[in-house]
Amino acid sequence: MRYGQLVMGPAGSGKSTYCATMQRHGYDDKRLIKVVNLDPAAETFEYQPFIDIRDLIQLDDAMEDEELHYGPNGGLVFCIEYLLENSDWLRNQLCGVGDDEDEEGVADGVEEPDDDYILFDMPGQIELYTHLKAGQQLAKLLESWNFRLCSVFLVDSQFMIDGAKFLSGTMAALSVMVNMELPHVNILSKMDLLSKTSKGQLDKYLEPDPQALLGEVTNESSWGRKYRKLSETIGLLIEDFSLVRFTPLNINDEENIADLLLMIDNVIQYGEDADVKTTDFDPPEEEDDDDVEKYYHD
Ligand SMILES: Nc1nc2c(ncn2[C@@H]2O[C@H](COP(=O)(O)OP(=O)(O)OP(=O)(O)O)[C@@H](O)[C@H]2O)c(=O)[nH]1
Numbered sequence: 179m180r181y182g183q184l185v186m187g188p189a190g191s192g193k194s195t196y197c198a199t200m201q202r203h204g205y206d207d208k209r210l211i212k213v214v215n216l217d218p219a220a221e222t223f224e225y226q227p228f229i230d231i232r233d234l235i236q237l238d239d240a241m242e243d244e245e246l247h248y249g250p251n252g253g254l255v256f257c258i259e260y261l262l263e264n265s266d267w268l269r270n271q272l273c274g275v276g277d278d279e280d281e282e283g284v285a286d287g288v289e290e291p292d293d294d295y296i297l298f299d300m301p302g303q304i305e306l307y308t309h310l311k312a313g314q315q316l317a318k319l320l321e322s323w324n325f326r327l328c329s330v331f332l333v334d335s336q337f338m339i340d341g342a343k344f345l346s347g348t349m350a351a352l353s354v355m356v357n358m359e360l361p362h363v364n365i366l367s368k369m370d371l372l373s374k375t376s377k378g379q380l381d382k383y384l385e386p387d388p389q390a391l392l393g394e395v396t397n398e399s400s401w402g403r404k405y406r407k408l409s410e411t412i413g414l415l416i417e418d419f420s421l422v423r424f425t426p427l428n429i430n431d432e433e434n435i436a437d438l439l440l441m442i443d444n445v446i447q448y449g450e451d452a453d454v455k456t457t458d459f460d461p462p463e464e465e466d467d468d469d470v471e472k473y474y475h476d
């Protein structure tokens with residue numbers, strides 16, 4: 179089994195910084211956390227990439243191509259689709275097969291390494307995860323290569339300190355959750371940049387009281403007043419089903435980083451395999467009640 183976090187979020191929300199922070203935290207803990215850069219437009223980052231999509235395709239390739247003629251946004255989507263079409267390349271890289279061996283296709287005999295822990299630093303093109311299928315296809319591909327995955331969705335905390343923004347950030351997180359169909363963790367990034375007052379404002383939303391929150395949303399603008407009932411219903415829905423929760427991250431606070439990593443480890447059941455009991459006794463047919471009872475009891 180291998181473990182992976184798909185690190186997603188809007189442009190500039192702190193994805194690459196999060197990956198670098200986790201990798202450094204891992205080093206300090208003598209734990210190897212690899213990072214794969216899947217952003218073809220990335221220029222610099224502070225982590226050591228284990229694999230870099232730019233070795234396969236760069237955004238400029240898609241934009242400068244005479245036939246494709248993409249702008250930056252369409253170009254980015256094209257690059258990710260190109261990666262999915264050339265998934266052999268990614269699989270070879272993930273299995274540590276060098277480029278010169280690629281010619282022979284994916285080496286069928288190549289074993290996937292065990293216990294790898296990999297963060298996938300994704301592009302800030304939110305539609306890849308909210309409604310396009312590319313994000314989900316990548317997840318399915320990785321799962322077929324033995325990865326146990328979790329979505330990690332970052333939202334900049336500076337954009338979450340009033341009711342209307344909080345509601346729209348929450349809806350974005352919800353659409354990623356629904357579209358990706360993976361265990362999901364939301365992070366409020368850049369907490370170190372919030373003033374004391376803003377932190378206080380944010381606290382109110384972290385344990386949301388929809389009435390207080392929506393009172394604010396709905397009084398703010400004429401739109402808010404007009405659609406008061408709609409906003410209230412959305413707020414109550416999120417509250418009732420505990421659909422969306424955010425965990426704050428201050429990258430200067432080691433304890434905060436450690437707690438967050440532990441939480442995500444639990445979500446992907448990293449390190450728990452030793453406790454998983456398996457059985458080679460096939461579940462019996464439903465009709466035989468005694469056998470069914472014995473199986474589950476055992
Ligand atoms: N102070 C502070 N700055 C941060 C933090 N996270 C990111 N930044 C800054 O915010 C900017 C964007 O951060 P990135 O990590 O590149 O964000 P990203 O989500 O990878 O951006 P794209 O890949 O362009 O979508 C950079 O200038 C970072 O230094 C944080 O936790 N604290």
Ligand SMILES: [Mg+2]
Nearest residue numbers: 193194217220
């Ligand atoms: Mg980035």
